[in-house]
Amino acid sequence: DCTIANMQKQSFPKRRTRQTSRPLKLVHSDICGPINPPMDTGGCYAINFIDDYTRYTRVYIMANKSEAPGALKLYIQQTKPVSGDTLQCLRTDNAGKYYSAGIEFFLQDRSIRHE
Secondary structure (H helix, E strand, O other): HHHOOOOOOOOOOOOOOOOOOOOOOOOOEEOOOOOOOOOOOOOOOOOOOOOOOOOOOEEEEEEEHHHHHHHHHHHHHHHHHOOOOOEEEOOOOOHHHHHHHHHHHHHHHHHOOOO
């Protein structure tokens, strides 16, 4: 239709609006894989952690999805000394790989909200 052809598109925002006011207040995470062919290290999966405020990204290579809780613990241990802040909220896609009794207890014990 002519009306659709004449419609103006909205442009993308020039700047990204932050949802947070400081580092580690919100971290997004996802697991991707299996990666085929496997990496030289033998890893078939990758887990990423992206800080919402700084957009700093860290990626860990894993052989199995079951290594995700260990990668999360390592991420928390490695980021606290650098930033001085502690993780407050972890946002994932709610897939089962993050939901285990051990990891939920680990997050609750450190007052980290899981979305």
